[in-house]
Amino acid sequence: MGGTDQPAIVQLAPEDARAGLVLSGESHWNQNEADWRFFLRMAMVLGIRDGDARLIATAALLPYSPADAWISMVLVTASRRRRGLATRLLAACLDRAAKLGLTAWLDATPAGAAVYGPLGFFPALELRRLRGAGAAKGPRLGSDGNLDEMIARDRHAMGFDRSALLRELGGRSGSRVISQGRAMAMVRDGRTARHIGPLYADDAGSAAALIETVAQSESGPILLDVVNERRQFLEHLAGAGWTVERPFQRMRFGRATTVNAELPFAVAGPEYG
Structure with a gap:
């Protein structure tokens, strides 16, 4: 990081949300302004600007517990890619995590995983991002699920508490916690599509039935980040017309x-884990 020709890494502030959203749009990611504002409030978000003070690269470290944090929002504007900016920002996030004694996690695209592996990241879960379309056969569902129950199940699954995240997501105007028997999911707005996740259920059939119920009440595109080990659930979705958009590799x-x-059955999204 020592060369004088290298632009400085700076910590971003809430007023940078719109600039971050521009990078999300350029990279065709689904984060919306509310996601950016959450990160800028709750995480360490680092950025690099060009000579005109335009934000050209970002990365975030979001602590979830005294032991674990999530790295995400690793974005670089198209004209500045393959110049080491993302690697510099990632190194800064890892340095901060090390100083705080945090294990860092991330959900990587295949291209990202090829970079992160040699840096010392270990693979964990595999994920598949699926895209579906709402059937719009009824009004959008209201929240009928218990957010506290979702938080408890999420804590049991993740091994650490993400109540601040789930309360934030669940409190947005377009968000719903939908339950059907023992199956429950968060449904929220994204930049270009609605997103379902996390999704918890006792079996693949009840998980698929809940997804069908949600899709019947939605009118536009829907994204779902499915844990690859849930093969029967993936088969249900494929049969219902959902298509795989891209894989992710969870890494530690x-x-x-x-x-x-x-x-x-599905996670909160690659930005959140």
């Missing part, structure tokens, strides 16, 4: 601090 940097006591 540092010692293992948790064990998945319950695998979700």
Whole structure:
């Protein structure tokens, strides 16, 4: 990081939300302004600006517990890619995590995983991002699920508490916590599509039935980040017309601090884990 020709890494502030959203749009990611504002309030978000003070690269470290944090929002504007900006920002996030004694996690695209592996990240879960379309056969569902129950199941699955995240997501105007028997999911707005996740259920059939119920009440595109080990659930979705948009590889940097006591059927999203 020492060369004088390298632009400085700076910590971003809430007023940078719109600039971050521009990078999300350029990279065709689904984060919306509310996501950016959450990160800028709750995480360490680092950025690099060009000579005109335009934000050209970002990365965030979001602590979830005294032992674990999530790295995400690793974005670089198209004209500045392959110049080491993302690697510099990632290194800064890892340095901060090390100083705080945090194990760092992330959900990587295949291209990202090829970079992160040699840096010392270990693979964990595999994910599949699926895209579907709402059938709009009824009004949008209202919240009928218990957010506290979702928080408890999420804590059991992740091994650490994400109540601040789930209360934030669940409190947005377009968000719903939908339950059907023992199956429950968060449904929220994204930049270009609605997003379902996390999703917890006792079996693949009840998880698929809940997804069908949600899709019947939605009118536009829907994204779902499914845990690849949930093969029967994936088969249900494929049969219902959902298509795989891209894979993700969950990766860990540092010692293992948790064990998945319950695998979700779908996760909160690659930005959040």
